Amino acid sequence: MSDMSKLEKWKGALNKCIRCGYCYEHCPIYKSTRWEIDSPRGKLILLYGLLSGEIEPSEYVAGKLMECFHCGRCQKACSSGVPIQDVYQDARELLIEAGFEVPGTTSQTDADVCALCLNCVRMCKHEARSFVDGRIVTDLLKCQSCGSCLDVCPKQGVTIGRGFGTNPDELEREVAAFFADGRNPEAKAIVFSCGWSNYPGMQTANYEPDAATAEYKVLVTVCSGRIRSETILSTLDAGAWGVLVVSCPEEDCEHGGSPRVKARVEALLKPLAAIGVDPGRVQVAEVAQGNPKKFLEVTQAFMKDVRALGPLLARSEA
Amino acid sequence: MSDINFEKLKAIVGEAGVLSDPADLYVYGSDSSVHEGTPHAIVRPQNTGQVQQLLRYADEERIPVIPRGSGSGMCGQAVPVRGGIILDMKAMNRILEINPQDGYCRVEPGVVDDDLNRALKPHGVFYPPTPASSVVATIGGEIANNASGTRSVKYGAARDAILAMKVVLAGGELVSLGATTRVAASGYPLERLMVGSEGTLGVIVEATLRFVPIPKLRCLGIAMFNVLGEAGDAISEIMGSGCQPSMLELVDKVAITAANKAENLGLPEVEAILLFEADGLAKETIDPEIEKFRTICERHNGFGLEFSYDEKERTRIFAARSKLFPSLSKYDERLASTSLADDMAVPFSKMAETANKIHEIAERNGLVMTAYGHCGAGCMHTKILMDTEKGTQWEAAQRAVKEIYEYVLSVGGTTSAEHGIGLSKAGAFKREKAAVLDLMRGIKKVFDPNNIMNPGKLMDGPDDWVGETHLRYQKS
Numbered sequence: 001m002s003d004m005s006k007l008e009k010w011k012g013a014l015n016k017c018i019r020c021g022y023c024y025e026h027c028p029i030y031k032s033t034r035w036e037i038d039s040p041r042g043k044l045i046l047l048y049g050l051l052s053g054e055i056e057p058s059e060y061v062a063g064k065l066m067e068c069f070h071c072g073r074c075q076k077a078c079s080s081g082v083p084i085q086d087v088y089q090d091a092r093e094l095l096i097e098a099g100f101e102v103p104g105t106t107s108q109t110d111a112d113v114c115a116l117c118l119n120c121v122r123m124c125k126h127e128a129r130s131f132v133d134g135r136i137v138t139d140l141l142k143c144q145s146c147g148s149c150l151d152v153c154p155k156q157g158v159t160i161g162r163g164f165g166t167n168p169d170e171l172e173r174e175v176a177a178f179f180a181d182g183r184n185p186e187a188k189a190i191v192f193s194c195g196w197s198n199y200p201g202m203q204t205a206n207y208e209p210d211a212a213t214a215e216y217k218v219l220v221t222v223c224s225g226r227i228r229s230e231t232i233l234s235t236l237d238a239g240a241w242g243v244l245v246v247s248c249p250e251e252d253c254e255h256g257g258s259p260r261v262k263a264r265v266e267a268l269l270k271p272l273a274a275i276g277v278d279p280g281r282v283q284v285a286e287v288a289q290g291n292p293k294k295f296l297e298v299t300q301a302f303m304k305d306v307r308a309l310g311p312l313l314a315r316s317e318a
Numbered sequence: 319m320s321d322i323n324f325e326k327l328k329a330i331v332g333e334a335g336v337l338s339d340p341a342d343l344y345v346y347g348s349d350s351s352v353h354e355g356t357p358h359a360i361v362r363p364q365n366t367g368q369v370q371q372l373l374r375y376a377d378e379e380r381i382p383v384i385p386r387g388s389g390s391g392m393c394g395q396a397v398p399v400r401g402g403i404i405l406d407m408k409a410m411n412r413i414l415e416i417n418p419q420d421g422y423c424r425v426e427p428g429v430v431d432d433d434l435n436r437a438l439k440p441h442g443v444f445y446p447p448t449p450a451s452s453v454v455a456t457i458g459g460e461i462a463n464n465a466s467g468t469r470s471v472k473y474g475a476a477r478d479a480i481l482a483m484k485v486v487l488a489g490g491e492l493v494s495l496g497a498t499t500r501v502a503a504s505g506y507p508l509e510r511l512m513v514g515s516e517g518t519l520g521v522i523v524e525a526t527l528r529f530v531p532i533p534k535l536r537c538l539g540i541a542m543f544n545v546l547g548e549a550g551d552a553i554s555e556i557m558g559s560g561c562q563p564s565m566l567e568l569v570d571k572v573a574i575t576a577a578n579k580a581e582n583l584g585l586p587e588v589e590a591i592l593l594f595e596a597d598g599l600a601k602e603t604i605d606p607e608i609e610k611f612r613t614i615c616e617r618h619n620g621f622g623l624e625f626s627y628d629e630k631e632r633t634r635i636f637a638a639r640s641k642l643f644p645s646l647s648k649y650d651e652r653l654a655s656t657s658l659a660d661d662m663a664v665p666f667s668k669m670a671e672t673a674n675k676i677h678e679i680a681e682r683n684g685l686v687m688t689a690y691g692h693c694g695a696g697c698m699h700t701k702i703l704m705d706t707e708k709g710t711q712w713e714a715a716q717r718a719v720k721e722i723y724e725y726v727l728s729v730g731g732t733t734s735a736e737h738g739i740g741l742s743k744a745g746a747f748k749r750e751k752a753a754v755l756d757l758m759r760g761i762k763k764v765f766d767p768n769n770i771m772n773p774g775k776l777m778d779g780p781d782d783w784v785g786e787t788h789l790r791y792q793k794s
C-alpha cells in the first residue's frame with residue numbers, strides 16, 4: 001500500500017476547506033458531469049479520505065485526480081484560500097508513485113499510429129512529451145491537457161480519452177444538436193470559448209425556452225488552439241451563419257493555442273472567400289480570464305455582424 | 319434494511335445513474351457541515367417517474383433515502399447517518415416555465431438558485447430568498463431548509479416564495495400541494511409542511527415559485543459603532559419605527575478584524591458596523607428611508623455614515639460583509655472555520671445582547687467566535703474558529719454551543735433562522751420544541767410510515783452531536 005501520509009503536510013489546507021462549494025461552478029469537469037466527485041470540492045474530500053485512511057488509493061481515485069484541465073478557476077474562486085492545485089499535484093505524484101498511472105485527461109499517444117515526427121514533442125509548452133525508448137511518452141504530472149499535441153499530430157495518433165464535452169467530436173455533436181431541424185428557431189451562430197479565458201452561462205440548469213430564443217450557443221473548448229478547421233467548417237455546414245472563437249490574449253496563452261487558432265482562421269478565410277463566404281462570418285476575439293464584460297461585448301459585436309450578413313447557406317446558393 | 323439491489327437501481331435510472339465506488343460513497347457522505355456518514359449507493363433520477371419507482375422500491379425494502387441538492391447544508395442535513403441511498407437531484411435541473419403574466423415560475427428541484435435568477439433577469443424579476451450560497455444551493459435544498467438571505471428582511475424566505483409543489487412520498491405516490499394562485503385558503507397548507515422538512519417527509523420534484531420585480535434603484539448605507547449595544551439599540555429602533563430596509567446587516571469586531579487581516583480592507587476596527595439598504599422605483603421614496611436610518615444611527619452614537627446609489631460604491635461599502643465569510647477561514651492559519659451554532663434568530667431587541675453573549679461565551683470557553691447576521695430579520699450567525707486537532711477544543715465547542723442555545727431560548731429566540739437543524743442543532747432543537755416533538759413525529763408517520771426519508775434528523779437527531787455522530791476531523 002502506498003504512503004498517503006505524505007499528504008499530511010496539506011492537512012491544514014484540507015481543514016481550511018469549508019466545503020462551501022464556491023469552486024463548483026467554475027469547474028468545466030464538474031459542469032459536464034455534475035457528480036460531486038468531479039467537483040474541486042469533491043476531489044479535496046477524496047484527498048481528505050486518503051489522508052485519514054477512510055478510503056484506499058485505487059485506479060478510480062487516481063483517475064478522478066487526473067481528470068483536470070488545470071484551468072485554476074477553482075483556486076481563484078476558493079472562498080478560503082485553499083491552494084487546490086498544489087494539493088492536487090502532490091496527491092497525483094503520490095498516486096503515481098503507488099503505481100496508479102491513470103491517464104485521466106492527459107494526452108496519450110497510440111504507438112501503432114505514431115509516425116515519430118516529434119511534432120508534438122516540439123509543440124508541448126510544458127515539456128510533458130518526450131521520446132523515450134523509441135516511443136513518445138507523456139509525463140502525467142506535467143501534462144496540462146491543453147490538446148496542442150493532438151492538434152499537430154499528422155496521424156491523429158494523440159488523444160485525450162475523457163474530454164468532458166471539449167473533444168472535437170463532442171463539440172461537433174453539440175453544434176449539430178443546436179441547429180437540428182428547427183429545434184432552436186433563432187439559432188444563428190456558435191461561440192467556441194477557450195476554457196482558460198472566459199465563459200459565461202448557467203451553472204447547470206437547463207432552460208429550454210432560453211435555447212429556443214437563443215441566437216448563439218457558447219461551447220467550451222479546453223484551449224482555443226484545439227478548434228480545428230474541420231470543426232469550423234462543419235459548424236457552418238450544420239447551419240451556422242457564423243463562428244466566433246474566443247481565445248486568451250496571445251501574451252496570456254500558455255499553450256500556444258491563441259496564435260495557432262488565429263493563423264488557422266486566417267488561412268481558412270481565403271478559400272472561404274473564394275466560394276463567396278464573407279470573412280466576417282469566422283472571427284477570433286481575445287478575452288482575458290475574469291472579464292465577462294468583454295466577452296459579452298465581443299459576442300454582441302460579432303452577432304451584429306452575423307445578423308447583417310444573414311444566413312450563409314441561402315446566400316451562397318443565391 | 320435489506321441489502322441494496324444494484325441491478326434494480328440501474329434498471330430504474332440506467333447504468334450511468336448509479337454510483338457505488340467506495341470513493342463516491344465517501345465523498346457523498348458529507349456536506350458543508352462537520353459531520354460525515356456513509357451511504358450505500360448514490361442514485362441520480364432524471365424524472366419524477368424514476369423518483370417514484372425508487373421510493374417504491376426503497377420503501378418496500380426499508381432502505382433510507384436522503385434527497386440531496388448541492389450538499390451545502392451547514393448542519394449535516396444531507397449526511398446519511400443510517401446509510402441508504404443518496405438521491406442526487408442535480409439531474410432534475412430544468413426550469414419548466416416562467417410566467418410573468420401570472421407571476422410564477424415552475425422549476426425542478428435541482429436548479430441552482432443563481433441559474434434561476436439568471437433566467438428570470440430578462441423578465442425584470444427575481445426570486446428573492448437568495449442565500450449567500452446561491453451559487454451552489456438548489457431550489458429543492460432551499461425549500462427543504464427554508465433558506466433566506468440578505469434581502470429576506472423585505473422580500474421573505476423560501477417559505478414566502480412557495481406557491482405550489484409536487485412531492486413524491488415514501489412508497490412512490492406523487493402528490494400536488496398548494497395552488498398556483500397568489501392566495502389559497504383551501505385547508506391545511508401542506509406545501510408549507512415541506513418547507514424546512516429537510517428531506518424527512520418526501521422528495522420535492524417540482525416547485526412553483528413566485529418572484530418580485532427587480533427594484534430600479536438601490537441605496538446602501540454604512541454606520542460604525544464603538545459600542546455593540548448601541549448598534550443593537552439602533553437595529554431595534556430601525557425595525558420598530560416602520561423603516562422598510564431591503565437589507566440590514568450587522569458585522570462585529572471579530573469579523574471586521576478578520577476581514578482586515580485576510581483582505582487588507584483597512585476598515586476601522588470598531589465594535590460594530592451596520593449596513594442598511596433601501597430600494598424602490600424612485601429616489602423620492604428611498605431617500606426618506608435612508609434619512610430615517612441616518613437619524614436613528616446618529617441618535618445611538620453611530621458615526622462614519624456613508625450612503626450611495628452607485629453600484630461601484632455599493633460594492634466597496636459592502637466589502638465589509640461580502641469579504642467576511644472567506645476572511646474567517648483565513649483568520650488564523652491554525653484555526654479552521656466550523657459551522658457550529660451557526661445560526662439562530664432572536665427578537666430585534668435582543669440582537670446586541672446576543673452578539674455580546676456570543677463573545678462572552680467564546681472567551682469563557684477559549685474559542686474564537688464571531689457574530690454577524692441579517693439582523694433586520696432577527697437572524698444571527700456565528701462561526702467557531704478552532705483547532706480541530708485538539709480534543710479539548712471540541713469539548714469547548716460543545717459547551718459553547720449548548721450555552722449559546724440556552725441563552726437564545728431564554729430570550730425568546732429560536733434554534734435556526736435559516737440554516738436548518740440537521741445533526742448539529744438537533745439537541746437544541748429538541749429542547750426548544752420538546753412539547754411538540756410527538757406532533758412532529760406523528761406528521762412524519764403519516765407521510766413516511768416506514769421512516770425511510772432521511773431518518774435520524776430533526777426531532778430524531780442526536781442530542782449529543784459530538785459523541786453520537788462521526789466528525790470529518792476525526793480519523794475513522
Ligand SMILES: Cc1cc2nc3c(=O)[nH]c(=O)nc-3n(C[C@H](O)[C@H](O)[C@H](O)COP(=O)(O)OP(=O)(O)OC[C@H]3O[C@@H](n4cnc5c(N)ncnc54)[C@H](O)[C@@H]3O)c2cc1C
Pocket residue numbers: 019020021349350384385386387388389390391392395396407427448449450451454455456457458459460461462463464465466467468515516517518520521522523643736737738772
Ligand atoms: C458558504 C455558505 C453560505 C450559506 N449561506 C446561507 C444563507 O445565507 N442562507 C441560508 O439560508 N443558507 C445558507 N447556507 C446553507 C445552505 O446553502 C442552504 O441551506 C441551502 O438551501 C442548501 O441547499 P442544497 O441544495 O445545498 O441542499 P443540501 O445540502 O443538498 O440538502 C439540504 C437538505 O435539503 C434536503 N433536500 C434537498 N433537495 C431536496 C428535495 N428535492 N426534496 C426534499 N428534500 C430535499 C436534503 O435532504 C437535506 O436535508 C449557506 C451554506 C454555505 C456553505
Ligand code: SF4
Pocket residue numbers: 026027028029030039040067068069070071072073074075
Ligand atoms: S483546475 Fe479547472 S478543471 Fe481542474 S479542478 Fe480546478 S476548476 Fe476543475
Ligand code: SF4
Pocket residue numbers: 016017018019020021022023024040041044077078079080081082084
Ligand atoms: S471554494 Fe474552497 S473552501 Fe469552498 S469547497 Fe471549494 S475548495 Fe473548499
Ligand code: SF4
Pocket residue numbers: 106107123124125126127128129138142143144145146147148149150
Ligand atoms: S501539448 Fe498539452 S496536452 Fe499535449 S502533452 Fe503537452 S500539455 Fe499535455
